Structure formats: C-alpha cells, structure tokens
Amino acid sequence: MALRIAAVLAVAASVAVLANGQSVPGAATKAPAASAAKSNNGDLLAGLLASLGDWVKPADDFVQTATEYGKLMSGTMTFLTSPSSVYSEIVGMPRRAEDAWAFAQRKPLEAATRAIIFGIIIATWFFTKPKDVIRASGLTAAQQEDLIEDWEPEPLVPRAPRGTYVARPATFVVREQRVKTVLVEGRDTELLNCASADFLNVAGDPETKRVAKAALDVYTVGSCGPRGFYGTTDAHLSLEAALADVIGCEETITYSDATATVASAIPAFAKRQDVVFLDDAVNHAVQTGCTLSRCKVVRFRHNDMADLERAVKGECGSKRAPPSRRYFIVVEGIYANRGDICPLPEILAIARRFRVRTIVDDSLAFGVLGKRGRGTAEHFGINPLDVDITVASMATSLGSVGGFCYGSDEVVDHQRISGAGYVFSASLPPFLCATAEAALRRFTADATVCSQLRDNARTLRSLLELSRGRLKVVSSFEESPVIHVRLSWHSDRSVNDAHRIEEARAESEDPESLTRWKYAPRRSRPALRRFQGVEDDDLDRVVAEAADRGVLVARSRYLVSDKLAPANSIRIHVSAALTNEDLQKIAVVMEEAVEAAFEARDPAAHAAPARADTLRKRR
Structure with missing residues (x-):
C-alpha cells in the first residue's frame, strides 16, 4: 500500500514540476499543441488520479484530496494515449534522441529526477497487484458474526500423526528451596535436591x-x-x-x-x-x-x-x-x-x-x-x-x-x-x-567448600558404580559434580541409535557427516524415534520413582536441532552440603527406582524393530 501511495505522489510531483511552465529545449514547434491541450489538462489529470485511486484502495481520502488538487492545477501538459507520448510528457524530454541528450546536458539533475519518477511509476504499475480482501463495510453485523463463529484457528504445534508415541515427562514445580532440599507442589515431604546445578548451595543459604x-x-x-x-x-x-x-x-x-x-x-x-x-x-x-x-x-x-x-x-x-x-x-x-x-x-x-x-x-x-x-x-x-x-x-x-x-x-x-x-x-x-x-x-x-564438593562427587560416583547392574554410570571424570547414568537395558541394546552413532563416529573418517537420525535407513527412522520415546518414558519413570522415595533428580533433554547430543540419560547433580548419609540414600534410592522401572517396563515395546539393526552411514 505504501508503494502504491508513493506512485500517486510521484505522479503528482512530476505533474507539478511540468506545471511550473518550464520550457523544454527543442520543443518550440510543439508549443501550439501544448497550449491547445491546456484547456482540458485538469480533467485528464483528475481522471488519471481517479483511476489510480481505485487501484490503491482503501486510501480513498488521500485519492480524493489528490484528485481535487489535480482539478485546481493549471498549466499541466496532456497525457496522451500513446506510450511514447506518455513517456515524453511525464519525463519532460523530447522524443528525439539528440534533443533528449541536449536536455540531459543542460539540466542533468532535473532529467535524472524525472527519469527516476517515471521508473517508479512503471515498476509500481506492473509489479504490484491489489490484494483481494473482505471489507468489513460490505458485510452486515450478522454476516460478520457468522464468519467469526465458523473460523477455526490453526494449532500452534502440528498434531502428531495417529500411532506416534508422545512422551509425558515427569514435571515437578519447586515451591521452596532450602539449603540441600526442596519442597515441590503436591508433596508435603522434603526432597534431596540433586536436580539443581547449585553446587555450593548458595540459593538456599x-x-x-x-x-x-x-x-x-x-x-x-x-x-x-x-x-x-x-x-x-x-x-x-x-x-x-x-x-x-x-x-x-x-x-x-x-x-x-x-x-x-x-x-x-x-x-x-x-x-x-x-x-x-x-x-x-x-x-x-x-x-x-x-x-x-x-x-x-x-x-x-x-x-x-x-x-x-x-x-x-x-x-x-x-x-x-x-x-x-x-x-x-x-x-x-x-x-x-x-x-x-x-x-x-x-x-x-x-x-x-x-x-x-x-x-x-x-x-x-x-x-x-x-x-x-x-x-x-x-x-x-x-x-x-x-x-x-x-x-x-x-x-x-x-x-x-x-x-x-x-x-x-x-x-x-x-x-x-x-x-x-x-x-x-x-x-x-x-x-x-x-x-x-x-x-x-x-x-x-573457605576453600574447604570446594574440596568437600569434589569429595562428595567421588563418593557418590563410587556408590552408584556398586549397584546391581541395572544402572550404568557414563561420566568418566570422578570429580565432576554432574553424573550421567543410563539404564542397562537401554545402553546394551543394539538398536540404540545414539550408541551406534557414537561407535560409528569413532570409526568414521568424517564424523561431521554423522547426525542423530539422518544416517539411518529411511524406513527405520520412525522406529528409532518411537524407541527413543519409549526409552525416555523409562527414564521419566525412574525420575518419578526416585521422587516418591525422597530424591529429586532430572532427565537430560536435548533439542532436536542438537546434532551432537548424546542419548538421553538421568543427570544427578552433587552439592557440597550433602552428607555421607545423604549420598548413601541417593545411591539406594536410585537403585530401587531403576528396579521399579525395570519391572514396570513393557517388554513388547522394547522388542527390536524391523530393519532397525541395519543402520548405515549417510553418504
């Protein structure tokens, strides 16, 4: 709309320049014809602006004002039907090339300005089209109400196809944070906080x-x-x-x-x-x-x-x-x-x-x-x-x-x-x-706070590694305050795409070409995504079971666009305020939660999918 209004302004500006009575060299022979045409130039300009007004609706007030201004304008030149004549009258240059060159040498700035105005008009006329819109002024109140009632908004997130697995993560809302424990909504007991990265227990101090x-x-x-x-x-x-x-x-x-x-x-x-x-x-x-x-x-x-x-x-x-x-x-x-x-x-x-x-x-x-x-x-x-x-x-x-x-x-x-x-x-x-x-x-x-944190990390890691085999610690640095653990029936399965990708990346000469899903066969990708959802559901069940036993942990989550993300795991954060009794409780609770999740799992859902064991590198 702004471009079309600019075209109307350009027409009015060019006509105003021509209306100032400026003479054009080499056009003296055309003076009688131009003088004879001045009698009806106001009507012609009004007609032009009126037609442009229909084109640039809904700027009706602006077009009407420009039309009235065109009727009052005197001394304008005639816009003829021939394209060459329109070019000559708007730009103000004679038709002959030698006269145009002489005019450009005499008044280069004015010639360039008029040429630019003409170019804007032509580009606007041919390359923009009015959009078809429903004007509220053409509808009655009842019709507008009917349209509103029939309108159905599009969903912000596309609906998942039928049969697609959708994970329901365990969600906890913390209502109060203390030194090493938290209170969550829906629970009256305190939970040991192993889900926050507040390693030195500053937030609750x-x-x-x-x-x-x-x-x-x-x-x-x-x-x-x-x-x-x-x-x-x-x-x-x-x-x-x-x-x-x-x-x-x-x-x-x-x-x-x-x-x-x-x-x-x-x-x-x-x-x-x-x-x-x-x-x-x-x-x-x-x-x-x-x-x-x-x-x-x-x-x-x-x-x-x-x-x-x-x-x-x-x-x-x-x-x-x-x-x-x-x-x-x-x-x-x-x-x-x-x-x-x-x-x-x-x-x-x-x-x-x-x-x-x-x-x-x-x-x-x-x-x-x-x-x-x-x-x-x-x-x-x-x-x-x-x-x-x-x-x-x-x-x-x-x-x-x-x-x-x-x-x-x-x-x-x-x-x-x-x-x-x-x-x-x-x-x-x-x-x-x-x-x-x-x-x-x-x-x-107090440097002992940092050393106590590192001691707690080593202790909890060693306790988790002594579990009965359902839990596998995948973090390699013993003093890391972040410990990643996975479930044994996940990491040992051959269909686990994340582990296969890690192995393939280690053996590949071009690890950059390997992504989380895309190098798998196209037919096996839906199965792998479904299995990733089943595994995530197992991890969420472990998190919920641990919370029921008094320990709050978190499951790692990665964006779909994160091509370097490993397989999802349970993430345990260690803090300096945890005592040895707390660390032993965390290890026992995690072992019990994993056993409960293993008993509640669906064996059929963990069965190997067809063609899922034929992963290959995407070329």
Missing part, C-alpha cells in the same frame, strides 16, 4: 538471601537498560572487579544470561573467514555461538588429541588460507553432556605449536575444580591467562543468573562493543550481582 534483600532495598529489581546505555550500576562494577581479583586476570565482563555469554563471546571474535575447531561433545550454547559467527567449523572427536592435531594441521597448513584468517579451539572445562573433563594441557600445547587461539567454557568447573575453585586451568596447575578466552556461568556455583568472561584487557574491551548479549540485552539485575559477589567471597574465603 540464609546469608545469601539477606544480601539479596538488602540489595533490593537499594536498587529495586531491574536495571532498566543495557550496560552501554544506563544499565550499569556500582553493583555491576563491583562484581566484575571481585571476579578479576579472585581469578587473577586483568579484567572481566558480565552478561545477563548464561547461555548468551558463550553464544556472544564466540562470534565477537570468530568471523566468517575464520576457522573453529570444535569438540564433538560441546553443549548447544557453544554450537549456537559457532553458528552465529558464520565461520568454518571443523569438528574433532571428543577429547581425541590426535584427531585435533590432524584437523589443525590440515587447516593451518593450507596454502590457500588468507593471511588474515584466524583459528580457534573451542572446548568445555567439564562437558555438560558427558560429565568428563577436557585435557587442557595437551590442547594448549597444540595451540601454541600452531599459533591457534583457545576458548574454554568453564561453566561447570568454576567454583568446583582447583584449590581456590578457579576452574579447569587451576586444576591442571595452569595460569588462567594462558587460555585466551574463558567464559563461565554464574547460575552454577555462584547461585545467581548470567555469566562472565575474562581474559586480557583487549579481550574484555572488545566484547563491550561487539558482544551481542552485552550490547543489546538489559543488564543483570543489581541484586543478583550482589548475590553472586557474596557467593564468590564465600567460597574463596
């Missing part, structure tokens, strides 16, 4: 709540703007200074969302022409950051340093690479999807040898590993600044929200103008900054 309330009284709730506008308070600056002091780095930068931290830091440095070497087990936020950077992503097998060196050699040794291309190795300190640790010393050695930058997501390791809880680098006895860019979440050991990134002054300052999550998002609420700073000072003042 009374001192933390007191600090949050005091900050609320001063700053209220929100910061009301991005950091670069008016969303920066002294609470933000104090938190960043405290983080830099604890880590021992030059400067830090905070984000208001944990996922957006790594998803903003990676594209702030890696650009389209760069190359990122990505571990095959990174979480979805890291994958999103690589996607947003639009750089070339080269994946290597999980924690396989030989495969990483091969990939780096292949890219860095290429003679076709432009001199400005940069290379990054992106890993996690403790992998959220696996629960194991990255071999950081070997990664840094490869990075130094080939002059590659490193980016580490240390969200699950900060506040957990190291003598002072400074993360993966301290765990290996490495200076944290040896890693070029380190990001971490404040939603784990700091019991707050958001995340932070640290490094050199150049690394931090660059993100203040290039980090999308920092520039375009509202800043972290000040009271959450105060909460995170209080938690930071708490575990740095």
Whole structure:
C-alpha cells in the first residue's frame, strides 16, 4: 500500500514540476499543441488520479484530496494515449534522441529526477497487484458474526500423526528451596535436591538471601537498560572487579544470561573467514555461538588429541588460507553432556605449536575444580591467562543468573562493543550481582567448600558404580559434580541409535557427516524415534520413582536441532552440603527406582524393530 501511495505522489510531483511552465529545449514547434491541450489538462489529470485511486484502495481520502488538487492545477501538459507520448510528457524530454541528450546536458539533475519518477511509476504499475480482501463495510453485523463463529484457528504445534508415541515427562514445580532440599507442589515431604546445578548451595543459604534483600532495598529489581546505555550500576562494577581479583586476570565482563555469554563471546571474535575447531561433545550454547559467527567449523572427536592435531594441521597448513584468517579451539572445562573433563594441557600445547587461539567454557568447573575453585586451568596447575578466552556461568556455583568472561584487557574491551548479549540485552539485575559477589567471597574465603564438593562427587560416583547392574554410570571424570547414568537395558541394546552413532563416529573418517537420525535407513527412522520415546518414558519413570522415595533428580533433554547430543540419560547433580548419609540414600534410592522401572517396563515395546539393526552411514 505504501508503494502504491508513493506512485500517486510521484505522479503528482512530476505533474507539478511540468506545471511550473518550464520550457523544454527543442520543443518550440510543439508549443501550439501544448497550449491547445491546456484547456482540458485538469480533467485528464483528475481522471488519471481517479483511476489510480481505485487501484490503491482503501486510501480513498488521500485519492480524493489528490484528485481535487489535480482539478485546481493549471498549466499541466496532456497525457496522451500513446506510450511514447506518455513517456515524453511525464519525463519532460523530447522524443528525439539528440534533443533528449541536449536536455540531459543542460539540466542533468532535473532529467535524472524525472527519469527516476517515471521508473517508479512503471515498476509500481506492473509489479504490484491489489490484494483481494473482505471489507468489513460490505458485510452486515450478522454476516460478520457468522464468519467469526465458523473460523477455526490453526494449532500452534502440528498434531502428531495417529500411532506416534508422545512422551509425558515427569514435571515437578519447586515451591521452596532450602539449603540441600526442596519442597515441590503436591508433596508435603522434603526432597534431596540433586536436580539443581547449585553446587555450593548458595540459593538456599540464609546469608545469601539477606544480601539479596538488602540489595533490593537499594536498587529495586531491574536495571532498566543495557550496560552501554544506563544499565550499569556500582553493583555491576563491583562484581566484575571481585571476579578479576579472585581469578587473577586483568579484567572481566558480565552478561545477563548464561547461555548468551558463550553464544556472544564466540562470534565477537570468530568471523566468517575464520576457522573453529570444535569438540564433538560441546553443549548447544557453544554450537549456537559457532553458528552465529558464520565461520568454518571443523569438528574433532571428543577429547581425541590426535584427531585435533590432524584437523589443525590440515587447516593451518593450507596454502590457500588468507593471511588474515584466524583459528580457534573451542572446548568445555567439564562437558555438560558427558560429565568428563577436557585435557587442557595437551590442547594448549597444540595451540601454541600452531599459533591457534583457545576458548574454554568453564561453566561447570568454576567454583568446583582447583584449590581456590578457579576452574579447569587451576586444576591442571595452569595460569588462567594462558587460555585466551574463558567464559563461565554464574547460575552454577555462584547461585545467581548470567555469566562472565575474562581474559586480557583487549579481550574484555572488545566484547563491550561487539558482544551481542552485552550490547543489546538489559543488564543483570543489581541484586543478583550482589548475590553472586557474596557467593564468590564465600567460597574463596573457605576453600574447604570446594574440596568437600569434589569429595562428595567421588563418593557418590563410587556408590552408584556398586549397584546391581541395572544402572550404568557414563561420566568418566570422578570429580565432576554432574553424573550421567543410563539404564542397562537401554545402553546394551543394539538398536540404540545414539550408541551406534557414537561407535560409528569413532570409526568414521568424517564424523561431521554423522547426525542423530539422518544416517539411518529411511524406513527405520520412525522406529528409532518411537524407541527413543519409549526409552525416555523409562527414564521419566525412574525420575518419578526416585521422587516418591525422597530424591529429586532430572532427565537430560536435548533439542532436536542438537546434532551432537548424546542419548538421553538421568543427570544427578552433587552439592557440597550433602552428607555421607545423604549420598548413601541417593545411591539406594536410585537403585530401587531403576528396579521399579525395570519391572514396570513393557517388554513388547522394547522388542527390536524391523530393519532397525541395519543402520548405515549417510553418504
């Protein structure tokens, strides 16, 4: 509609220019004809605008005004029926090429302006069509009511086909969180909290709540703007200074969302022409950051340093690479999807040898590993600044929200103008900054909290491994506060697509081509999806049985678009406040819950589907 109204304005503007009585060189012989035509030019222009008015409805008021203006306009030239004549009159140029060239040399700006106006009119006329719409003014009230009653909205989510399995996950709504237990809706008893990543029990700590309330009284709730506008308070600056002091780095930068931290830091440095070497087990936020950077992503097998060196050699040794291309190795300190640790010393050695930058997501390791809880680098006895860019979440050991990134002054300052999550998002609420700073000072003042957390992780892992065989621990790092367990009748089955994919990826020369479903035969994909739903239902049953026995755990869930996601598992989070009695109770409850789920399973649903054992790599 705006384009059509612009066409009417263009016609009126061109006619107004011609109406000013400007002479056209070389057109003196046509002056008598033009003078004779001035008597009816108002009616012709009115007719033109009226026809355009029918075309650009419903702008009736505008067309009527333009028509009246055209009737009052005097001295306009005649719009003839011949296309060449229309061109000549609108643009104001004679028909002959030599006269047109002379006019363009004499008045180049006016000639170009008229040519542009003519082009807009022609393009608008031929390439736009009025849409067929039902006008409310043409319907009675009864007809409108009938249309409204007959209208049926389309579903926001497409309905599942008949016979499709739909998992019903166990859902718990927490109504109160205490130090190591929670109260959920529908239950009167407390549950041991093994579903939250609050490793140091900050969220339920009374001192933390007191600090949050005091900050609320001063700053209220929100910061009301991005950091670069008016969303920066002294609470933000104090938190960043405290983080830099604890880590021992030059400067830090905070984000208001944990996922957006790594998803903003990676594209702030890696650009389209760069190359990122990505571990095959990174979480979805890291994958999103690589996607947003639009750089070339080269994946290597999980924690396989030989495969990483091969990939780096292949890219860095290429003679076709432009001199400005940069290379990054992106890993996690403790992998959220696996629960194991990255071999950081070997990664840094490869990075130094080939002059590659490193980016580490240390969200699950900060506040957990190291003598002072400074993360993966301290765990290996490495200076944290040896890693070029380190990001971490404040939603784990700091019991707050958001995340932070640290490094050199150049690394931090660059993100203040290039980090999308920092520039375009509202800043972290000040009271959450105060909460995170209080938690930071708490575990740095008492290093035994971090060591107690690591001891609890080792103890619970050893207890779970002593179960009677229905439960299988798949996490490999003994000090990881995140323990992934799977059910034995799932992981031992040959039709389990996720395990087959892991095996195929380990044996494949091109692991990037393997995805979760797509390399399976087309006929077996529905069966595999149905079996994944059956397995998820088993895991949900285990979660519900554990909650009935007083322990709250969670099932891992992954997006369908996450091509690197492993098979779903039960995720157990360990906290520092758990005692040895609590850990023994968790191990006993998980064993009983798994046995109950095994007895309640449907053997027919777990039968091998036809053609499901013929998985092959998609070429």
